[in-house]
Amino acid sequence: MTLEAVETWIAENLPALIEKYDVPGAAVAVLADGKVIDAAAGVLSKTTGVEATADSVFQIGSITKVWTATLVMQLVEEGKLDLELPIRTYLPAFKIADESAAVKITTRQLLRHTAGFEGDIFTDTGVGDDCVEKYLDVLHEVPQLFPPDELFSYNNAGYTVLGRLVEVLREKPFDACLRDHLITPLGLTHVATSPYEAILHRAAVGHLQPEPDAPFEAAPIWALVRSNIPAGSMLAMRPRDLVAFAKMHMDGGVAADGTRVLEAATVAAMQEPQVKLPELGLMGTHWGLGWELFETPAGSGSFIIGHDGGTIGQSAFLRVLPEKGVAIVLLTNGGDVISIYREFFSHVLEALAGVGLPALPTPPADPQPFDATRFVGRYSAEVFDIDISQADDGRIWMDLTPSGIAEEMGEKPERKELVHYADDSLIPLEADRGMHMPHAFLGDDGEGHALYLHVGRAVRRAGS
CATH class of the missing domain: 3.40.710.10 (DD-peptidase/beta-lactamase superfamily)
Incomplete structure:
Protein backbone atom coordinates (compact mmCIF):
# COMPACT_ATOMS: atom_id res chain seq x y z
CA MET A 1 0.00 0.00 0.00
CA PRO A 361 0.42 -13.30 25.04
CA THR A 362 -2.85 -15.02 25.86
CA PRO A 363 -3.77 -17.42 28.65
CA PRO A 364 -4.13 -21.12 27.79
CA ALA A 365 -7.60 -22.13 26.62
CA ASP A 366 -7.68 -24.90 29.21
CA PRO A 367 -5.61 -23.80 32.25
CA GLN A 368 -4.18 -26.71 34.16
CA PRO A 369 -3.87 -26.97 37.97
CA PHE A 370 -0.60 -25.48 39.16
CA ASP A 371 1.13 -25.33 42.52
CA ALA A 372 2.04 -21.66 42.99
CA THR A 373 3.61 -22.08 46.44
CA ARG A 374 6.95 -20.75 45.17
CA PHE A 375 5.24 -17.55 43.98
CA VAL A 376 2.91 -16.83 46.92
CA GLY A 377 3.70 -13.76 49.00
CA ARG A 378 3.93 -9.97 48.90
CA TYR A 379 6.13 -8.08 46.44
CA SER A 380 6.65 -4.39 47.21
CA ALA A 381 7.78 -1.41 45.15
CA GLU A 382 7.65 2.33 45.68
CA VAL A 383 4.39 2.71 43.73
CA PHE A 384 2.50 -0.49 44.55
CA ASP A 385 2.27 -3.68 46.57
CA ILE A 386 1.38 -6.95 44.85
CA ASP A 387 0.07 -9.90 46.83
CA ILE A 388 0.05 -13.35 45.23
CA SER A 389 -2.13 -15.96 46.94
CA GLN A 390 -3.53 -19.41 46.18
CA ALA A 391 -6.95 -20.40 47.48
CA ASP A 392 -7.91 -23.82 48.82
CA ASP A 393 -9.58 -24.59 45.47
CA GLY A 394 -6.25 -24.03 43.69
CA ARG A 395 -7.15 -20.71 42.07
CA ILE A 396 -4.33 -18.15 42.03
CA TRP A 397 -5.01 -14.47 42.78
CA MET A 398 -3.11 -11.24 42.43
CA ASP A 399 -4.12 -8.20 44.49
CA LEU A 400 -2.48 -4.92 43.49
CA THR A 401 -2.59 -1.88 45.77
CA PRO A 402 -1.25 1.29 44.07
CA SER A 403 0.30 4.18 45.97
CA GLY A 404 1.99 7.51 45.31
CA ILE A 405 2.34 8.50 41.69
CA ALA A 406 0.48 5.41 40.51
CA GLU A 407 -2.65 6.68 42.24
CA GLU A 408 -2.14 10.13 40.69
CA MET A 409 -2.01 8.51 37.25
CA GLY A 410 -5.40 6.94 37.84
CA GLU A 411 -4.43 3.42 38.92
CA LYS A 412 -6.97 1.71 41.18
CA PRO A 413 -6.71 -1.33 43.47
CA GLU A 414 -7.37 -4.44 41.44
CA ARG A 415 -7.79 -8.16 41.89
CA LYS A 416 -7.06 -10.61 39.08
CA GLU A 417 -7.11 -14.34 38.73
CA LEU A 418 -3.86 -15.73 37.35
CA VAL A 419 -3.18 -19.06 35.67
CA HIS A 420 0.03 -20.86 34.76
CA TYR A 421 1.52 -19.52 31.53
CA ALA A 422 5.02 -20.90 30.91
CA ASP A 423 7.84 -22.09 33.15
CA ASP A 424 8.03 -19.66 36.09
CA SER A 425 5.32 -17.27 34.93
CA LEU A 426 1.63 -16.65 35.44
CA ILE A 427 -0.81 -14.69 33.28
CA PRO A 428 -4.13 -12.95 34.04
CA LEU A 429 -7.17 -14.91 32.95
CA GLU A 430 -9.02 -11.75 31.94
CA ALA A 431 -7.61 -9.01 29.68
CA ASP A 432 -6.80 -5.60 31.16
CA ARG A 433 -6.93 -2.69 28.71
CA GLY A 434 -6.70 -5.04 25.79
CA MET A 435 -3.87 -7.29 26.96
CA HIS A 436 -2.83 -10.13 29.25
CA MET A 437 0.56 -9.28 30.79
CA PRO A 438 2.67 -12.24 31.91
CA HIS A 439 4.03 -12.08 35.45
CA ALA A 440 7.49 -13.66 35.60
CA PHE A 441 8.88 -14.96 38.89
CA LEU A 442 12.67 -14.93 39.13
CA GLY A 443 15.42 -15.84 41.56
CA ASP A 444 15.22 -17.57 44.93
CA ASP A 445 15.01 -16.07 48.41
CA GLY A 446 16.91 -18.97 49.95
CA GLU A 447 13.75 -20.59 51.27
CA GLY A 448 12.35 -21.90 48.02
CA HIS A 449 10.35 -18.80 47.09
CA ALA A 450 10.75 -16.51 44.11
CA LEU A 451 12.75 -13.42 45.00
CA TYR A 452 11.31 -11.16 42.29
CA LEU A 453 8.03 -10.65 40.51
CA HIS A 454 8.91 -9.12 37.14
CA VAL A 455 6.29 -6.90 35.49
CA GLY A 456 8.69 -4.66 33.58
CA ARG A 457 10.11 -3.74 36.97
CA ALA A 458 11.77 -6.39 39.10
CA VAL A 459 9.64 -6.14 42.24
CA ARG A 460 11.39 -7.69 45.23
CA ARG A 461 9.69 -10.00 47.70
CA ALA A 462 8.84 -8.02 50.82
CA GLY A 463 11.22 -8.67 53.70
CA SER A 464 13.87 -10.26 51.47
Whole structure:
Protein backbone atom coordinates (compact mmCIF):
# COMPACT_ATOMS: atom_id res chain seq x y z
CA MET A 1 0.00 0.00 0.00
CA THR A 2 1.26 3.50 -0.80
CA LEU A 3 1.65 6.28 1.76
CA GLU A 4 -1.19 8.11 0.01
CA ALA A 5 -3.46 5.10 0.51
CA VAL A 6 -2.48 4.97 4.19
CA GLU A 7 -3.29 8.67 4.48
CA THR A 8 -6.75 8.00 3.07
CA TRP A 9 -7.25 5.07 5.44
CA ILE A 10 -6.28 7.23 8.43
CA ALA A 11 -8.64 10.04 7.40
CA GLU A 12 -11.47 7.55 7.08
CA ASN A 13 -10.74 5.45 10.16
CA LEU A 14 -9.08 7.53 12.90
CA PRO A 15 -12.35 9.19 14.01
CA ALA A 16 -14.02 5.79 14.20
CA LEU A 17 -11.09 4.29 16.13
CA ILE A 18 -11.14 6.95 18.84
CA GLU A 19 -14.88 6.49 19.21
CA LYS A 20 -14.53 2.70 19.33
CA TYR A 21 -11.93 2.85 22.08
CA ASP A 22 -13.30 5.83 24.02
CA VAL A 23 -10.22 7.96 23.29
CA PRO A 24 -11.02 11.69 23.68
CA GLY A 25 -8.40 12.77 21.17
CA ALA A 26 -5.48 11.41 19.16
CA ALA A 27 -2.86 12.70 16.76
CA VAL A 28 -0.71 10.61 14.44
CA ALA A 29 2.18 10.96 12.02
CA VAL A 30 3.64 8.46 9.58
CA LEU A 31 6.94 8.60 7.71
CA ALA A 32 7.49 6.49 4.58
CA ASP A 33 9.28 7.05 1.27
CA GLY A 34 10.88 10.15 2.78
CA LYS A 35 7.51 11.86 3.24
CA VAL A 36 5.47 12.57 6.37
CA ILE A 37 1.71 12.59 6.70
CA ASP A 38 -0.17 13.55 9.85
CA ALA A 39 -3.72 13.73 11.13
CA ALA A 40 -5.78 14.16 14.29
CA ALA A 41 -9.27 13.47 15.59
CA GLY A 42 -11.33 14.19 18.68
CA VAL A 43 -10.80 16.82 21.33
CA LEU A 44 -7.86 17.95 23.44
CA SER A 45 -10.04 18.22 26.54
CA LYS A 46 -13.57 17.09 27.24
CA THR A 47 -13.89 20.10 29.50
CA THR A 48 -13.15 22.71 26.84
CA GLY A 49 -14.11 20.79 23.71
CA VAL A 50 -11.11 22.22 21.83
CA GLU A 51 -10.54 20.19 18.68
CA ALA A 52 -7.37 18.15 18.28
CA THR A 53 -5.29 19.05 15.22
CA ALA A 54 -2.11 17.61 13.73
CA ASP A 55 -0.22 20.57 15.25
CA SER A 56 -1.51 19.91 18.77
CA VAL A 57 1.12 18.97 21.36
CA PHE A 58 0.69 15.85 23.47
CA GLN A 59 3.03 14.61 26.17
CA ILE A 60 5.35 11.86 24.95
CA GLY A 61 6.08 10.49 28.43
CA SER A 62 8.91 7.97 28.57
CA ILE A 63 9.73 8.33 24.88
CA THR A 64 11.70 11.25 26.36
CA LYS A 65 14.20 8.63 27.55
CA VAL A 66 15.41 8.17 23.98
CA TRP A 67 16.02 11.93 23.83
CA THR A 68 17.94 11.77 27.10
CA ALA A 69 19.98 8.83 25.80
CA THR A 70 20.73 10.84 22.65
CA LEU A 71 22.04 13.75 24.76
CA VAL A 72 24.21 11.30 26.69
CA MET A 73 25.64 9.75 23.54
CA GLN A 74 26.51 13.20 22.15
CA LEU A 75 28.71 13.66 25.23
CA VAL A 76 30.37 10.31 24.55
CA GLU A 77 31.18 11.44 21.01
CA GLU A 78 32.70 14.65 22.35
CA GLY A 79 35.00 12.70 24.65
CA LYS A 80 33.39 14.11 27.78
CA LEU A 81 31.91 10.80 28.95
CA ASP A 82 32.90 7.13 29.09
CA LEU A 83 29.96 4.72 29.33
CA GLU A 84 32.02 2.14 31.19
CA LEU A 85 33.22 4.33 34.05
CA PRO A 86 31.20 4.52 37.28
CA ILE A 87 28.67 7.35 37.24
CA ARG A 88 30.39 8.64 40.39
CA THR A 89 33.29 9.67 38.14
CA TYR A 90 31.12 12.50 36.86
CA LEU A 91 28.49 12.75 39.61
CA PRO A 92 30.20 12.51 43.00
CA ALA A 93 26.83 13.42 44.58
CA PHE A 94 25.20 10.20 43.34
CA LYS A 95 24.31 8.16 46.40
CA ILE A 96 21.86 5.33 47.10
CA ALA A 97 21.33 3.15 50.14
CA ASP A 98 23.79 0.50 48.95
CA GLU A 99 27.18 2.19 48.78
CA SER A 100 28.86 -0.91 47.31
CA ALA A 101 26.50 -0.67 44.31
CA ALA A 102 26.64 3.12 44.03
CA VAL A 103 30.39 3.08 43.39
CA LYS A 104 30.02 0.51 40.58
CA ILE A 105 26.97 1.65 38.59
CA THR A 106 27.95 2.88 35.12
CA THR A 107 26.29 5.14 32.57
CA ARG A 108 25.78 2.15 30.27
CA GLN A 109 23.88 0.30 33.01
CA LEU A 110 21.62 3.30 33.54
CA LEU A 111 20.94 3.59 29.81
CA ARG A 112 19.89 -0.06 29.51
CA HIS A 113 17.97 -0.25 32.81
CA THR A 114 20.28 -2.73 34.55
CA ALA A 115 21.56 -0.50 37.39
CA GLY A 116 19.40 -2.40 39.87
CA PHE A 117 18.07 0.22 42.30
CA GLU A 118 14.40 1.10 42.92
CA GLY A 119 13.34 3.17 39.93
CA ASP A 120 9.86 4.61 40.44
CA ILE A 121 10.76 7.67 42.50
CA PHE A 122 8.72 10.76 41.59
CA THR A 123 9.43 13.11 44.49
CA ASP A 124 8.65 16.76 43.74
CA THR A 125 11.77 18.88 44.18
CA GLY A 126 10.25 22.11 42.96
CA VAL A 127 9.98 23.90 39.63
CA GLY A 128 13.32 25.72 39.65
CA ASP A 129 16.22 25.03 37.33
CA ASP A 130 17.89 23.17 40.21
CA CYS A 131 15.09 20.57 40.52
CA VAL A 132 17.03 17.76 38.80
CA GLU A 133 20.09 18.54 40.92
CA LYS A 134 17.96 18.36 44.08
CA TYR A 135 16.49 15.05 42.89
CA LEU A 136 19.80 13.30 43.53
CA ASP A 137 19.34 13.95 47.28
CA VAL A 138 16.02 12.09 47.14
CA LEU A 139 17.79 8.86 46.15
CA HIS A 140 20.04 8.52 49.22
CA GLU A 141 17.86 5.90 50.91
CA VAL A 142 16.63 4.16 47.76
CA PRO A 143 17.27 0.41 48.04
CA GLN A 144 19.30 -1.72 45.67
CA LEU A 145 17.06 -4.51 44.36
CA PHE A 146 19.78 -6.61 42.72
CA PRO A 147 23.48 -6.32 41.82
CA PRO A 148 24.20 -4.05 38.82
CA ASP A 149 23.77 -5.86 35.48
CA GLU A 150 22.08 -8.92 36.99
CA LEU A 151 18.62 -8.12 35.54
CA PHE A 152 16.66 -5.67 33.45
CA SER A 153 14.33 -3.51 35.54
CA TYR A 154 12.76 -0.39 34.06
CA ASN A 155 14.16 2.56 35.98
CA ASN A 156 12.73 6.09 35.80
CA ALA A 157 15.04 7.31 38.55
CA GLY A 158 18.05 6.10 36.60
CA TYR A 159 17.13 8.29 33.65
CA THR A 160 16.71 11.30 35.90
CA VAL A 161 20.26 10.62 37.12
CA LEU A 162 21.32 10.60 33.47
CA GLY A 163 19.60 13.95 33.05
CA ARG A 164 21.65 15.35 35.90
CA LEU A 165 24.78 13.92 34.27
CA VAL A 166 23.93 15.85 31.10
CA GLU A 167 23.37 19.02 33.14
CA VAL A 168 26.73 18.75 34.89
CA LEU A 169 28.72 18.06 31.74
CA ARG A 170 26.87 20.75 29.76
CA GLU A 171 26.75 23.22 32.67
CA LYS A 172 23.11 24.18 32.05
CA PRO A 173 19.61 22.95 32.99
CA PHE A 174 18.24 19.85 31.27
CA ASP A 175 15.53 21.83 29.46
CA ALA A 176 18.20 24.03 27.91
CA CYS A 177 20.20 20.96 26.87
CA LEU A 178 17.14 19.61 25.08
CA ARG A 179 16.58 22.92 23.36
CA ASP A 180 20.21 23.62 22.38
CA HIS A 181 21.35 20.15 21.38
CA LEU A 182 18.24 18.49 19.94
CA ILE A 183 15.16 20.69 19.45
CA THR A 184 16.97 23.54 17.68
CA PRO A 185 19.41 21.45 15.58
CA LEU A 186 16.48 19.32 14.41
CA GLY A 187 14.48 22.42 13.45
CA LEU A 188 11.48 21.43 15.58
CA THR A 189 8.80 24.07 16.05
CA HIS A 190 6.04 22.48 18.13
CA VAL A 191 7.85 21.19 21.21
CA ALA A 192 7.25 22.18 24.83
CA THR A 193 9.60 21.37 27.69
CA SER A 194 7.29 22.88 30.32
CA PRO A 195 3.66 23.90 30.88
CA TYR A 196 4.74 27.49 30.21
CA GLU A 197 5.74 26.52 26.67
CA ALA A 198 2.87 24.08 26.16
CA ILE A 199 0.31 26.83 26.70
CA LEU A 200 1.66 28.56 23.58
CA HIS A 201 0.31 25.65 21.52
CA ARG A 202 -2.92 23.68 21.30
CA ALA A 203 -2.07 21.37 24.21
CA ALA A 204 -3.75 18.07 25.03
CA VAL A 205 -4.98 17.34 28.54
CA GLY A 206 -4.94 13.79 29.88
CA HIS A 207 -8.16 12.00 30.84
CA LEU A 208 -8.71 9.52 33.67
CA GLN A 209 -11.53 7.32 34.89
CA PRO A 210 -12.63 8.34 38.41
CA GLU A 211 -13.92 4.77 38.88
CA PRO A 212 -13.67 1.58 36.81
CA ASP A 213 -16.13 1.63 33.90
CA ALA A 214 -16.88 5.34 34.51
CA PRO A 215 -16.58 7.85 31.64
CA PHE A 216 -13.16 9.41 31.16
CA GLU A 217 -12.79 12.92 32.60
CA ALA A 218 -10.16 15.58 32.12
CA ALA A 219 -7.37 15.08 34.67
CA PRO A 220 -6.98 17.74 37.36
CA ILE A 221 -3.21 17.92 36.77
CA TRP A 222 -1.49 18.51 33.42
CA ALA A 223 1.93 17.00 34.12
CA LEU A 224 4.09 15.05 36.53
CA VAL A 225 6.84 16.75 38.52
CA ARG A 226 9.50 18.76 36.68
CA SER A 227 12.43 16.97 38.34
CA ASN A 228 11.63 13.82 36.36
CA ILE A 229 11.64 15.47 32.93
CA PRO A 230 14.71 13.45 31.78
CA ALA A 231 12.63 10.31 32.42
CA GLY A 232 9.51 11.69 30.72
CA SER A 233 7.42 13.78 33.08
CA MET A 234 6.34 16.63 30.79
CA LEU A 235 8.02 16.88 27.37
CA ALA A 236 5.27 17.51 24.81
CA MET A 237 5.21 17.85 21.04
CA ARG A 238 3.20 17.27 17.90
CA PRO A 239 3.58 13.89 16.15
CA ARG A 240 5.40 15.36 13.16
CA ASP A 241 8.20 16.68 15.38
CA LEU A 242 8.59 13.32 17.12
CA VAL A 243 8.83 11.70 13.68
CA ALA A 244 11.58 14.20 12.77
CA PHE A 245 13.55 13.05 15.83
CA ALA A 246 13.06 9.43 14.79
CA LYS A 247 14.07 10.20 11.20
CA MET A 248 17.37 11.61 12.43
CA HIS A 249 18.03 8.23 14.04
CA MET A 250 17.01 6.49 10.81
CA ASP A 251 19.29 8.71 8.72
CA GLY A 252 22.52 7.98 10.56
CA GLY A 253 22.27 10.95 12.90
CA VAL A 254 21.67 13.67 10.31
CA ALA A 255 18.82 16.20 10.61
CA ALA A 256 16.59 17.18 7.68
CA ASP A 257 18.74 20.22 6.84
CA GLY A 258 21.99 18.22 6.91
CA THR A 259 23.00 19.12 10.47
CA ARG A 260 24.82 16.22 12.08
CA VAL A 261 23.31 15.48 15.49
CA LEU A 262 24.97 12.09 16.08
CA GLU A 263 27.60 10.01 14.31
CA ALA A 264 26.27 7.06 12.32
CA ALA A 265 28.22 4.59 14.48
CA THR A 266 26.60 6.02 17.60
CA VAL A 267 23.12 5.70 16.09
CA ALA A 268 23.83 2.05 15.29
CA ALA A 269 25.21 1.36 18.77
CA MET A 270 22.06 2.75 20.40
CA GLN A 271 19.93 0.29 18.41
CA GLU A 272 21.99 -2.79 19.28
CA PRO A 273 20.46 -5.19 21.83
CA GLN A 274 22.05 -4.70 25.24
CA VAL A 275 19.87 -6.88 27.45
CA LYS A 276 17.10 -9.45 26.93
CA LEU A 277 13.80 -9.07 28.80
CA PRO A 278 11.49 -11.71 30.23
CA GLU A 279 8.37 -12.18 28.12
CA LEU A 280 6.18 -9.29 29.25
CA GLY A 281 3.65 -8.77 26.48
CA LEU A 282 3.53 -5.13 25.45
CA MET A 283 7.16 -4.38 26.30
CA GLY A 284 9.99 -5.17 23.93
CA THR A 285 12.05 -8.33 23.77
CA HIS A 286 15.33 -6.47 24.32
CA TRP A 287 16.62 -3.02 25.28
CA GLY A 288 19.31 -0.97 23.61
CA LEU A 289 20.87 2.30 24.75
CA GLY A 290 17.62 4.18 25.29
CA TRP A 291 15.68 2.32 22.61
CA GLU A 292 13.17 -0.43 23.28
CA LEU A 293 13.61 -3.28 20.78
CA PHE A 294 10.88 -5.60 19.48
CA GLU A 295 12.17 -8.72 17.75
CA THR A 296 9.98 -9.74 14.83
CA PRO A 297 9.40 -12.39 13.84
CA ALA A 298 10.57 -14.12 17.01
CA GLY A 299 14.19 -15.18 16.84
CA SER A 300 14.91 -13.56 13.46
CA GLY A 301 17.39 -11.03 14.82
CA SER A 302 15.48 -8.22 13.08
CA PHE A 303 13.99 -5.51 15.28
CA ILE A 304 11.38 -2.81 15.33
CA ILE A 305 12.77 -0.06 17.54
CA GLY A 306 10.70 2.36 19.54
CA HIS A 307 9.42 3.37 22.94
CA ASP A 308 6.13 3.98 24.71
CA GLY A 309 5.21 6.72 27.14
CA GLY A 310 2.54 7.34 29.73
CA THR A 311 1.88 10.35 31.95
CA ILE A 312 -1.27 11.57 33.69
CA GLY A 313 -3.92 10.33 31.26
CA GLN A 314 -1.73 10.67 28.17
CA SER A 315 -0.11 7.80 26.26
CA ALA A 316 2.37 7.84 23.40
CA PHE A 317 3.67 5.18 21.01
CA LEU A 318 6.64 5.35 18.63
CA ARG A 319 7.74 2.54 16.29
CA VAL A 320 10.59 2.78 13.79
CA LEU A 321 11.77 0.36 11.09
CA PRO A 322 15.09 1.85 9.93
CA GLU A 323 15.61 -0.74 7.18
CA LYS A 324 12.18 0.06 5.71
CA GLY A 325 12.38 3.83 6.16
CA VAL A 326 9.16 3.79 8.17
CA ALA A 327 8.31 5.57 11.43
CA ILE A 328 4.90 5.79 13.09
CA VAL A 329 3.68 7.93 16.00
CA LEU A 330 0.40 7.77 17.90
CA LEU A 331 -0.30 10.26 20.69
CA THR A 332 -3.46 9.98 22.81
CA ASN A 333 -5.10 11.62 25.83
CA GLY A 334 -7.10 8.80 27.42
CA GLY A 335 -9.30 5.81 26.71
CA ASP A 336 -8.39 2.23 25.80
CA VAL A 337 -4.98 3.20 24.49
CA ILE A 338 -3.55 -0.31 24.13
CA SER A 339 -6.38 -1.41 21.87
CA ILE A 340 -6.21 1.66 19.62
CA TYR A 341 -2.43 1.27 19.47
CA ARG A 342 -2.73 -2.37 18.41
CA GLU A 343 -5.31 -1.73 15.72
CA PHE A 344 -3.70 1.41 14.30
CA PHE A 345 -0.13 0.13 14.24
CA SER A 346 -1.06 -3.33 12.99
CA HIS A 347 -2.71 -1.84 9.92
CA VAL A 348 -0.07 0.79 9.13
CA LEU A 349 2.96 -1.45 9.72
CA GLU A 350 1.53 -4.18 7.53
CA ALA A 351 0.52 -1.71 4.83
CA LEU A 352 3.86 0.10 4.60
CA ALA A 353 6.42 -2.47 5.71
CA GLY A 354 4.77 -5.86 5.44
CA VAL A 355 5.46 -6.37 9.14
CA GLY A 356 2.94 -7.25 11.81
CA LEU A 357 3.08 -6.40 15.46
CA PRO A 358 4.29 -9.26 17.65
CA ALA A 359 1.31 -11.21 18.95
CA LEU A 360 0.27 -10.45 22.50
CA PRO A 361 0.42 -13.30 25.04
CA THR A 362 -2.85 -15.02 25.86
CA PRO A 363 -3.77 -17.42 28.65
CA PRO A 364 -4.13 -21.12 27.79
CA ALA A 365 -7.60 -22.13 26.62
CA ASP A 366 -7.68 -24.90 29.21
CA PRO A 367 -5.61 -23.80 32.25
CA GLN A 368 -4.18 -26.71 34.16
CA PRO A 369 -3.87 -26.97 37.97
CA PHE A 370 -0.60 -25.48 39.16
CA ASP A 371 1.13 -25.33 42.52
CA ALA A 372 2.04 -21.66 42.99
CA THR A 373 3.61 -22.08 46.44
CA ARG A 374 6.95 -20.75 45.17
CA PHE A 375 5.24 -17.55 43.98
CA VAL A 376 2.91 -16.83 46.92
CA GLY A 377 3.70 -13.76 49.00
CA ARG A 378 3.93 -9.97 48.90
CA TYR A 379 6.13 -8.08 46.44
CA SER A 380 6.65 -4.39 47.21
CA ALA A 381 7.78 -1.41 45.15
CA GLU A 382 7.65 2.33 45.68
CA VAL A 383 4.39 2.71 43.73
CA PHE A 384 2.50 -0.49 44.55
CA ASP A 385 2.27 -3.68 46.57
CA ILE A 386 1.38 -6.95 44.85
CA ASP A 387 0.07 -9.90 46.83
CA ILE A 388 0.05 -13.35 45.23
CA SER A 389 -2.13 -15.96 46.94
CA GLN A 390 -3.53 -19.41 46.18
CA ALA A 391 -6.95 -20.40 47.48
CA ASP A 392 -7.91 -23.82 48.82
CA ASP A 393 -9.58 -24.59 45.47
CA GLY A 394 -6.25 -24.03 43.69
CA ARG A 395 -7.15 -20.71 42.07
CA ILE A 396 -4.33 -18.15 42.03
CA TRP A 397 -5.01 -14.47 42.78
CA MET A 398 -3.11 -11.24 42.43
CA ASP A 399 -4.12 -8.20 44.49
CA LEU A 400 -2.48 -4.92 43.49
CA THR A 401 -2.59 -1.88 45.77
CA PRO A 402 -1.25 1.29 44.07
CA SER A 403 0.30 4.18 45.97
CA GLY A 404 1.99 7.51 45.31
CA ILE A 405 2.34 8.50 41.69
CA ALA A 406 0.48 5.41 40.51
CA GLU A 407 -2.65 6.68 42.24
CA GLU A 408 -2.14 10.13 40.69
CA MET A 409 -2.01 8.51 37.25
CA GLY A 410 -5.40 6.94 37.84
CA GLU A 411 -4.43 3.42 38.92
CA LYS A 412 -6.97 1.71 41.18
CA PRO A 413 -6.71 -1.33 43.47
CA GLU A 414 -7.37 -4.44 41.44
CA ARG A 415 -7.79 -8.16 41.89
CA LYS A 416 -7.06 -10.61 39.08
CA GLU A 417 -7.11 -14.34 38.73
CA LEU A 418 -3.86 -15.73 37.35
CA VAL A 419 -3.18 -19.06 35.67
CA HIS A 420 0.03 -20.86 34.76
CA TYR A 421 1.52 -19.52 31.53
CA ALA A 422 5.02 -20.90 30.91
CA ASP A 423 7.84 -22.09 33.15
CA ASP A 424 8.03 -19.66 36.09
CA SER A 425 5.32 -17.27 34.93
CA LEU A 426 1.63 -16.65 35.44
CA ILE A 427 -0.81 -14.69 33.28
CA PRO A 428 -4.13 -12.95 34.04
CA LEU A 429 -7.17 -14.91 32.95
CA GLU A 430 -9.02 -11.75 31.94
CA ALA A 431 -7.61 -9.01 29.68
CA ASP A 432 -6.80 -5.60 31.16
CA ARG A 433 -6.93 -2.69 28.71
CA GLY A 434 -6.70 -5.04 25.79
CA MET A 435 -3.87 -7.29 26.96
CA HIS A 436 -2.83 -10.13 29.25
CA MET A 437 0.56 -9.28 30.79
CA PRO A 438 2.67 -12.24 31.91
CA HIS A 439 4.03 -12.08 35.45
CA ALA A 440 7.49 -13.66 35.60
CA PHE A 441 8.88 -14.96 38.89
CA LEU A 442 12.67 -14.93 39.13
CA GLY A 443 15.42 -15.84 41.56
CA ASP A 444 15.22 -17.57 44.93
CA ASP A 445 15.01 -16.07 48.41
CA GLY A 446 16.91 -18.97 49.95
CA GLU A 447 13.75 -20.59 51.27
CA GLY A 448 12.35 -21.90 48.02
CA HIS A 449 10.35 -18.80 47.09
CA ALA A 450 10.75 -16.51 44.11
CA LEU A 451 12.75 -13.42 45.00
CA TYR A 452 11.31 -11.16 42.29
CA LEU A 453 8.03 -10.65 40.51
CA HIS A 454 8.91 -9.12 37.14
CA VAL A 455 6.29 -6.90 35.49
CA GLY A 456 8.69 -4.66 33.58
CA ARG A 457 10.11 -3.74 36.97
CA ALA A 458 11.77 -6.39 39.10
CA VAL A 459 9.64 -6.14 42.24
CA ARG A 460 11.39 -7.69 45.23
CA ARG A 461 9.69 -10.00 47.70
CA ALA A 462 8.84 -8.02 50.82
CA GLY A 463 11.22 -8.67 53.70
CA SER A 464 13.87 -10.26 51.47
